[in-house]
Amino acid sequence: MSRRRQVYEGKAKILYEGPEPGTLIQYFKDDATAFNAQKKGTINGKGVINNRISEYVFTRLAHIGIPTHFIRRLNMREQLVRQVEIIPIEVIVRNVAAGSLTKRLGIEEGEPLPHTLIEYCYKDDALGDPFVSEEEIACFNWASHEEMQDISSMAIRINDFLCGMFAAIGIRLIDFKLEFGRIWDNDFSRTILADEISPDGCRLWDIATGEKLDKDRFRRDLGGEEQAYQEVARRLGLLQDDGQSPGEVLDMSAHRGRLRSSPKPKK
Numbered sequence: 001m002s003r004r005r006q007v008y009e010g011k012a013k014i015l016y017e018g019p020e021p022g023t024l025i026q027y028f029k030d031d032a033t034a035f036n037a038q039k040k041g042t043i044n045g046k047g048v049i050n051n052r053i054s055e056y057v058f059t060r061l062a063h064i065g066i067p068t069h070f071i072r073r074l075n076m077r078e079q080l081v082r083q084v085e086i087i088p089i090e091v092i093v094r095n096v097a098a099g100s101l102t103k104r105l106g107i108e109e110g111e112p113l114p115h116t117l118i119e120y121c122y123k124d125d126a127l128g129d130p131f132v133s134e135e136e137i138a139c140f141n142w143a144s145h146e147e148m149q150d151i152s153s154m155a156i157r158i159n160d161f162l163c164g165m166f167a168a169i170g171i172r173l174i175d176f177k178l179e180f181g182r183i184w185d186n187d188f189s190r191t192i193l194a195d196e197i198s199p200d201g202c203r204l205w206d207i208a209t210g211e212k213l214d215k216d217r218f219r220r221d222l223g224g225e226e227q228a229y230q231e232v233a234r235r236l237g238l239l240q241d242d243g244q245s246p247g248e249v250l251d252m253s254a255h256r257g258r259l260r261s262s263p264k265p266k267k
């Protein structure tokens with residue numbers, strides 16, 4: 001058992017106090033929730049895979065100049081991150097109609113959007129993370145005008161980069177969620193990317209078949225969620241065909257389920 005001080009427990013992650021001031025340890029669980037936590041379950045090995053995928057994505061984004069909270073991965077389920085003051089807004093970026101947009105506006109799932117949409121939701125579990133306007137965000141001072149400018153320009157750059165990154169491995173980026181945080185330096189604050197980017201918070205469809213490779217498999221009881229998350233990691237080069245991370249021996253005791261391998265292609 002860990003003797004570290006737990007700072008926060010969310011639906012898919014736990015935050016512990018980090019080794020130095022201003023740092024936290026982000027622990028990735030296998031727990032999965034959907035529909036504002038009305039549906040609960042477990043996706044075996046999800047935490048291990050999301051830790052790896054998020055490390056990879058945040059590292060690539062840092063290379064194009066996006067400031068992020070990620071410092072380094074510590075082990076299979078944990079990463080060291082900078083402590084931020086989370087801005088209480090979920091930033092949703094959409095390229096293709098899916099999910100709540102289709103329900104709210106009656107648009108058919110899979111309809112490409114004329115241009116990328118950015119939407120904001122107020123982070124409040126009790127209210128079910130309601131959709132909010134930029135006027136409401138300003139009115140209730142959840143984020144400043146400058147912060148919203150930084151957030152929207154980073155969201156567009158992240159989307160452009162991720163669309164290309166996923167297209168290169170045969171995946172269409174339908175939509176995704178981002179969270180940002182503030183880092184204080186005396187009276188000044190900087191906005192940086194926080195949380196995670198993984199199949200939990202993205203819709204990812206196979207370009208050729210349209211197959212869903214994300215949490216919609218769990219939300220809609222499609223089955224095969226473990227394999228779908230592994231497939232994304234495998235295509236990103238983070239898993240070998242036998243389910244092992246390249247360059248490291250996986251400690252299988254660190255997660256409950258064994259990572260199942262995708263079938264080897266027939267030669």
Ligand code: UDP
Nearest residue numbers: 092098099100101175176177200201202203
């Ligand atoms: N999303 C998320 N957390 C949330 C809400 C949405 O990660 O609390 C992600 C979701 O996985 C999808 C995108 O944001 O990739 C858009 O979600 P949508 O608004 O369509 O809501 P949903 O249909 O997932 O409830």
